[in-house]
Amino acid sequence: MTPDDAPLTHAITGASGAVYGVRLLRALNELHVPVRLIVSSTGWRLMEEELDIVDEDDLQAATGDWSRVICHTNADRGATPASGSAPSRGMVICPCSMGTMSAVAHGSSRSLIERAADVVLKERRRLVLVPRETPYSAVHLENMLAATRAGAVVLPASPGFYHRPESIDELVEFVVGRVLTHFGLESGLGPTWGGGEARG
Ligand SMILES: Cc1cc2nc3c(=O)[nH]c(=O)nc-3n(C[C@H](O)[C@H](O)[C@H](O)COP(=O)(O)O)c2cc1C
Numbered sequence: 001m002t003p004d005d006a007p008l009t010h011a012i013t014g015a016s017g018a019v020y021g022v023r024l025l026r027a028l029n030e031l032h033v034p035v036r037l038i039v040s041s042t043g044w045r046l047m048e049e050e051l052d053i054v055d056e057d058d059l060q061a062a063t064g065d066w067s068r069v070i071c072h073t074n075a076d077r078g079a080t081p082a083s084g085s086a087p088s089r090g091m092v093i094c095p096c097s098m099g100t101m102s103a104v105a106h107g108s109s110r111s112l113i114e115r116a117a118d119v120v121l122k123e124r125r126r127l128v129l130v131p132r133e134t135p136y137s138a139v140h141l142e143n144m145l146a147a148t149r150a151g152a153v154v155l156p157a158s159p160g161f162y163h164r165p166e167s168i169d170e171l172v173e174f175v176v177g178r179v180l181t182h183f184g185l186e187s188g189l190g191p192t193w194g195g196g197e198a199r200g
Helices: 018-030 041-051 056-063 098-106 112-122 138-149 168-182
Strands: 008-012 035-039 069-072 090-096 127-131
Touching (some): 008 018, 008 041, 018 035, 090 112, 112 127, 127 138, 127 168
Parallel strands (some): 008 090, 035 069
């Protein structure tokens, strides 16, 4: 198995913007990328509040073919993503709460999501963090800097507007497309470079 065939760990945590995480999972399924999925308890709460998704059945119905999706319980720190020897394409946390950002920045490893992120960093694999908070405190900013210095990519849920989006879907796809690009996945989501049309 090459790194490009290996599963991508996708964690959904309790920041507003559950739609980003759900749309990303759908895109990964459409691209036939094997996914190891971990959802925090607050991640589930936000999916219910924002999208009426209450369990794995609802999430599956919203995200297509789950033949390559393996779900892990966030409390299970012994699951495969907790091991550096397991083949992995890397990890994305989308959306990433400031609580999880702090844990990643400080290597807390008190849940499977936190441990998996710690492992990705120690193995020098790709870790993309998609925070959604406003405004940021100095603590948030310092944690994002620490995570960046440790090797993560902080990719805020901050869609551009230069492509004149007409729907929420287009805004969401802008961010999801950027995440996928960081894993070398061409999805066609979001604007692509066309001279002066697309930036950032
Ligand atoms: C309705 C609701 C909205 C929230 N929105 C955010 C948010 O946008 N960004 C954030 O960093 N935390 C937000 N939080 C706080 C996190 O969910 C909280 O810090 C939680 O402990 C994070 O845990 P987790 O990272 O394990 O999911 C929100 C919480 C609730 C209940």
